[in-house]
Amino acid sequence: MAARPSRCPSDNSRCRTLRPESQTIPDSDLRRRIRHPSSGPVQFRKFSRTLPSPIHPRRRRGRPTGVATRKKSRLEGTRHHTHSGLTLVIVHNHFRPGGVRRVIELATPALLATLSPRITTVMLLAGEEPDGPWLQEFRRSTGGVPVICAIHPAAGYRSGQRGSSATLARQLRLHLNQCIPRHGTEPVLIWAHNPGLGRNLLLTRALNAVCRGRPVRLLMHHHDWWFDNRWPRWPEMRRSGFRTLSAVARTLFPPVSQVRHIAINGAEASVLKRHLGAAVEWVPNPAERTPAVDPRRIRQARAWLNRHVPSGDPVWLLPCRLLRRKNVAEALLLTRWLRPEAWLVTTGPVSSPP
Numbered sequence: 001m002a003a004r005p006s007r008c009p010s011d012n013s014r015c016r017t018l019r020p021e022s023q024t025i026p027d028s029d030l031r032r033r034i035r036h037p038s039s040g041p042v043q044f045r046k047f048s049r050t051l052p053s054p055i056h057p058r059r060r061r062g063r064p065t066g067v068a069t070r071k072k073s074r075l076e077g078t079r080h081h082t083h084s085g086l087t088l089v090i091v092h093n094h095f096r097p098g099g100v101r102r103v104i105e106l107a108t109p110a111l112l113a114t115l116s117p118r119i120t121t122v123m124l125l126a127g128e129e130p131d132g133p134w135l136q137e138f139r140r141s142t143g144g145v146p147v148i149c150a151i152h153p154a155a156g157y158r159s160g161q162r163g164s165s166a167t168l169a170r171q172l173r174l175h176l177n178q179c180i181p182r183h184g185t186e187p188v189l190i191w192a193h194n195p196g197l198g199r200n201l202l203l204t205r206a207l208n209a210v211c212r213g214r215p216v217r218l219l220m221h222h223h224d225w226w227f228d229n230r231w232p233r234w235p236e237m238r239r240s241g242f243r244t245l246s247a248v249a250r251t252l253f254p255p256v257s258q259v260r261h262i263a264i265n266g267a268e269a270s271v272l273k274r275h276l277g278a279a280v281e282w283v284p285n286p287a288e289r290t291p292a293v294d295p296r297r298i299r300q301a302r303a304w305l306n307r308h309v310p311s312g313d314p315v316w317l318l319p320c321r322l323l324r325r326k327n328v329a330e331a332l333l334l335t336r337w338l339r340p341e342a343w344l345v346t347t348g349p350v351s352s353p354p
Helices: 027-035 044-049 099-114 132-141 165-179 201-211 233-239 245-252 266-279 295-308 328-338
Strands: 086-091 119-126 147-151 188-193 216-222 259-263 280-282 315-318 343-346
Touching (some): 086 099, 099 119, 099 132, 099 188, 132 147, 147 165, 165 201, 188 201, 201 245, 259 266, 315 328, 328 343
Parallel strands (some): 086 119, 086 188, 119 147, 188 216, 216 259, 315 343
């Protein structure tokens, strides 16, 4: 998106999306990114300290053990292990491109190499099917550990659900009971992403309930917060039955011993630690070293910019998708204030519904 703040932001003729043809990641590049994430400063020792016993990092690296045969079912695969181990359940409303998915891509192979007991199955639990090519590359990155997709629409954004809260809660309960048997003996680690955004508190409440009376640990990885410039979530949560701030807080921070929390920056971690103590850890987002950008991509991006922005005009780059929660409005105001003649350009289009 490119916009000159001196015009009204609603003027669509001044809005552009920086998306030259070369921005599409080639399959080979995508494979490299997912397969080799360990070249960057990934802080998995901090990550593993948030996990309640008996889940802890292994002292020695090794290949994960355990095999699973695949059999079609509602879960797109059923587990039949020859060795006992840990099931890692990765929960998000969706696996569309974005920061959360990138964290999952980078972190999962390292978790497979470091956690003990060894992870023998990875389950992707979401409200919609992940993209086929991405899922294929993600499976390759697990080094042979089976990846199961456990998809149910009730696990998606609450704003996209038509049923009543009671019906959706019942569907989620049944779905989770199918994914995580009540009388199962194999330990399970649920790695739930962005529950603090409040897009589906019914799902968060159901995950809390799964922890009670089962060998299940729940790790809530907080990337965003619903109260941080996202107040449209409040009416949605009230319609779902969470009518007070206390009810929302009890769901996001339940008094359950098997629950731990990860904050992605020190400021938020310090606030949470004052209230939740050792149940909170600060783990910055993982990163990797990337090679220098192909000069052809730079030339194509500049050619795109020259087609849409008058030559010589200053450009401010906002490296994010065109979403309300990315503070695009604030960026427009700052650009108008500090450099009124500049264009504001985002590097990604819209990829999520409101």
